[in-house]
Amino acid sequence: DAFVTAITSQGEDYSRWYLDVVLRAELADYTPGLKGCMTIRPYGYAIWERIQQLLDARLKATGHVNAYFPLFIPESLLMKEAEHVEGFAPEVAWVTHGGKEKLEERLAIRPTSEVIIGTMYAKWLQSWRDLPILINQWANIVRWEKVTRPFLRTTEFLWQEGHTVHETEPEAEEETLKILGVYKEFVETELAMPVIEGRKSDAEKFAGAAKTYSIEALMGDGRALQAGTSHNLGQNFAKAFEIKFQGRDKVEQHAWTTSWGVSTRLIGGLIMVHGDDSGLVLPPNIAPYQVVIVPIPRGDWRETVLPHAQAIKEQLVAAGVRVMLDDRDAYTPGWKFAEWEMRGVPVRLEIGPKDIEKQQVVLARRDTREKQFVPMDGLSVYVQGWLTDIQATLLARATQVREERTHYTESYDEFKTLMAGARPGFVYAPWCDDADVEARVKTETQATIRNYPFVAPSAEGKTCFVTGRPATVMACFAKAY
Amino acid sequence: DAFVTAITSQGEDYSRWYLDVVLRAELADYTPGLKGCMTIRPYGYAIWERIQQLLDARLKATGHVNAYFPLFIPESLLMKEAEHVEGFAPEVAWVTHGGKEKLEERLAIRPTSEVIIGTMYAKWLQSWRDLPILINQWANIVRWEKVTRPFLRTTEFLWQEGHTVHETEPEAEEETLKILGVYKEFVETELAMPVIEGRKSDAEKFAGAAKTYSIEALMGDGRALQAGTSHNLGQNFAKAFEIKFQGRDKVEQHAWTTSWGVSTRLIGGLIMVHGDDSGLVLPPNIAPYQVVIVPIPRGDWRETVLPHAQAIKEQLVAAGVRVMLDDRDAYTPGWKFAEWEMRGVPVRLEIGPKDIEKQQVVLARRDTREKQFVPMDGLSVYVQGWLTDIQATLLARATQVREERTHYTESYDEFKTLMAGARPGFVYAPWCDDADVEARVKTETQATIRNYPFVAPSAEGKTCFVTGRPATVMACFAKAY
Numbered sequence A, B: 001d002a003f004v005t006a007i008t009s010q011g012e013d014y015s016r017w018y019l020d021v022v023l024r025a026e027l028a029d030y031t032p033g034l035k036g037c038m039t040i041r042p043y044g045y046a047i048w049e050r051i052q053q054l055l056d057a058r059l060k061a062t063g064h065v066n067a068y069f070p071l072f073i074p075e076s077l078l079m080k081e082a083e084h085v086e087g088f089a090p091e092v093a094w095v096t097h098g099g100k101e102k103l104e105e106r107l108a109i110r111p112t113s114e115v116i117i118g119t120m121y122a123k124w125l126q127s128w129r130d131l132p133i134l135i136n137q138w139a140n141i142v143r144w145e146k147v148t149r150p151f152l153r154t155t156e157f158l159w160q161e162g163h164t165v166h167e168t169e170p171e172a173e174e175e176t177l178k179i180l181g182v183y184k185e186f187v188e189t190e191l192a193m194p195v196i197e198g199r200k201s202d203a204e205k206f207a208g209a210a211k212t213y214s215i216e217a218l219m220g221d222g223r224a225l226q227a228g229t230s231h232n233l234g235q236n237f238a239k240a241f242e243i244k245f246q247g248r249d250k251v252e253q254h255a256w257t258t259s260w261g262v263s264t265r266l267i268g269g270l271i272m273v274h275g276d277d278s279g280l281v282l283p284p285n286i287a288p289y290q291v292v293i294v295p296i297p298r299g300d301w302r303e304t305v306l307p308h309a310q311a312i313k314e315q316l317v318a319a320g321v322r323v324m325l326d327d328r329d330a331y332t333p334g335w336k337f338a339e340w341e342m343r344g345v346p347v348r349l350e351i352g353p354k355d356i357e358k359q360q361v362v363l364a365r366r367d368t369r370e371k372q373f374v375p376m377d378g379l380s381v382y383v384q385g386w387l388t389d390i391q392a393t394l395l396a397r398a399t400q401v402r403e404e405r406t407h408y409t410e411s412y413d414e415f416k417t418l419m420a421g422a423r424p425g426f427v428y429a430p431w432c433d434d435a436d437v438e439a440r441v442k443t444e445t446q447a448t449i450r451n452y453p454f455v456a457p458s459a460e461g462k463t464c465f466v467t468g469r470p471a472t473v474m475a476c477f478a479k480a481y
């Protein structure tokens, strides 16, 4: 066990590369006897904790509070909103027995919580003075999936789901878009993952929503990943669950609701946006460890080198840097270099007897593999500078890759060629907004409309790239996870 | 809706008082159609978030990391540890269908995670070098309970569960006791809830444990609440799930494991230890809001008073105080005073036009109801002093109440009289450690052994208070939740 097992290269088999990284970096593991249920291991969970911490602060800063609603949804409740049932019923896990007794009514394990939360909101809401209700929940979710992949699609996953209630339609729409903006800023700033904001086509929108918006990221293999969604639910759920209030005009009326979420899927995105053939590459803002210190074991290094390594660790920790000091005896420095590189730690710090003599350390960047001697004096400031630079470099690099793989076409033939390519990317095309044609494009090319981007060339005066009919919107297509 | 609905007094009906506080303070609510499943509302969940934050920091400081394991346990796995099955099978919720398909094997929703985590540890553990494994999980748990009460006993609840693996028996025992100590320090320091540490009798120990330790608190009605447990699982689970490793001697051997947890039950404890006839009383360290500012609306108060109230809020927030500024127009100051008192906010700050003239504010303490004029100059320091004092006062008061309701007896007749009293409290008694007699005491008096306290009078030379046989241990009895 003295060497890091090689991981499959991206070029050889991207799917295999992904699974190798997940397992070898100890982000997650399969659970015996539970197909599709992953265990999130401590290193993967530490990334999720960072995501929670950084996003939760943003949600609180925009006036949201957290709560916790039941895991179960009685079958009769789930049936109340027709489109919602149709969308989720096929993938619901059902509880039928409690202890030895058969339940009178089956309970669904939440595949999402609009129904149970809507039921509570109906109970709580009375007057326009109670509005808006701005509640978020961090929870586990179960969807019975046939084909699963760690983080990207699992039977159980973790997420946050916001559920808000508003007095008017414009306020609900404002909230829906505000959250989409929070997601974009969060994902780009902290995960260094550039995303395209836009509205989903009717075919791709959430079951029961009036409008769904999404942020879409491009993975290393040229496929898209939906990284977050925000739904304006109109009055659909308010009517199905009687979420009503007495308005300013004293008249009872249905409220306007929204819901929105991001999940552990983001970790899958992180892996695929930044990872390379050596494994994970973590943006400093989200990395469990930003710096790994590897002492070089010469002579009685535990007496000579280790105390310096520990002092450096303390100095960096005091400066707010997350540090791992790998002082294990059982592994060589070379093994440790490869191991922490595979685990994506942004900066490696090497220190040996000669460095101590010269009052310096060696720093190595995971992203550019640049190595540099740096004086111990002023080290924390230097390291922090590197971390900031790595964060920015990763975002810039991912943005550049995305730009290179983003195309515009007005020709379906060219579209087909692009989608048949090795790393297809995003294709913008003028579109007539017809669900039947959308289905046909999916069948013929596997590509789906990711969204109608907020920022895109105008469709004005263009014709649909498939049908030649007048285009009403610019659509962004991709093969997606 | 302009007045706070009265809550039942403790003396009239303690149970009703408890439910009134839970519902009126908006800590939790019943969920229509889901008996025994509570919704934790934002104010209650904010308390849980404080508990999570403060306890999680302690668990990390003692070397533990977080992870996430599946919600489901295949039936065949759950059956592997005999005592464990017997203890939990009657209260397991079973999933039998995924979508429209019947599952080949039923899945239990975790009633606790020893089984699924043990399965993963067996997969991960190879060498003594991998030990100890120190993992904690924050998760939801389902136990199909017949009689439920918000926070105290609910079908679904939230908790943390630590699961550790060790090389030797003494190390497992050391971990078990270390965590018990962490729990005691945490609950006493942050929740101001004094607890008795001790070992559980065999009858009361965790299903599958070698030894269970607990911390026990005394509620306002003289009943005990088990506030946390720590289990030394010996090699029981290691043998059932093959958690093995190659030892220093190269010989394969079974590991030693522990598990431990505290849950949303702690919130029930908080309510009952500190609450009074006016409602909740929250220790400052755990209170979502430590200070509520109520501006007195005279004249054009939004122009004259409110800006000062806002400035004070900012000043307090900058000093690290959690503040709610209640500037709602729809409610009178009197209503707000009663409302926030009922919600247990430690300090109320009133500010009106006259106060501004005199450069002062009025502070009122929730615990002692003391009111005082305090100059605006140096206000944050003053408030922080009060918060520290309130925290200490609540612990001292709860400790005093517990001492007053703690008795020692060597007579079963006296014991029965004590247990038949209105607020029975803890009774220490010399004990022969016989499960049959323990069952008889429970039947006859409803009292159970809470634990064998670490700190107690010696049983040496005493005789059992029930049987007259030689006592082997001092037991602490109480009627319990």
Ligand SMILES: [Zn+2]
Binding pocket: A431, A432, A433, A434, A437, A464, A465, A466, A467, A468, A469
């Ligand atoms: Zn078209």
Ligand SMILES: [Zn+2]
Binding pocket: B431, B432, B433, B434, B437, B464, B465, B466, B467, B468, B469
């Ligand atoms: Zn006895």
